[in-house]
Amino acid sequence: MSIATARTITVRVLCFAQLKNHLGESEFSLVIPAASTGRDLRRILCERSPKAGQVLEVSRLAINGEYAPVDAALRDGDEVAIIPPVSGG
């Protein structure tokens, strides 16, 4: 259950690769201002860990499993994955 007020929303953040190392966790819940975008989330994460800044800058955003533009609006309950440059295949 999310703890949201009229002015905040709760999102589930997923981190991978170098970002997981910098932020110290692979997934966590975050309460952020309502009407936040992916860009706002990126800034919040950068404040949480300045070392993650370089990776955040080149990472893509996925909301509920779909790539999304960085200015996409976030909603209460969203699962937001920060996708560093991929290296599969």
Next chain:
Amino acid sequence: MEYLTREKIDVGEWHREAVDARDGASVEFLGIVRKEEASKEIAYIEYEVYEPMAERLIADLIGQAKARWPLHRVVVRHRVGKVSVGETAVLIGVCAPHREEAFEACRFLIDEIKKDVPIWKAAVDPAGIVLTKCPTEVSGPFQSGKSA
């Protein structure tokens, strides 16, 4: 999981599948773990995956390939977790009536998987040190990082 696996990839299983009589061409790509990454010796690669999204994107790519070329059989298998030097990390197999479409479709699938599917690899050297790549460099040197 349909396209991701923690088990060794059995290429023979793909070879043993029944061939469609309409197909005159079968092309496969095997991605194999080399003993070196950026001129440094490694022991294995660890693959990390955002599994639900990776599964869905691979399914989408196969759908795109089938819409673009007349493919009758397609297989994609990508390892998750530890893959040792010499082991197959990814298998892509495509069957089509003619070689041109089989080659093109196989190339399309591996290129798009490498570009978009949320999979990350970390190379680990024989001492257990994780070799990390500067995230802002596409082809920059690896740097020694933390222990595995």
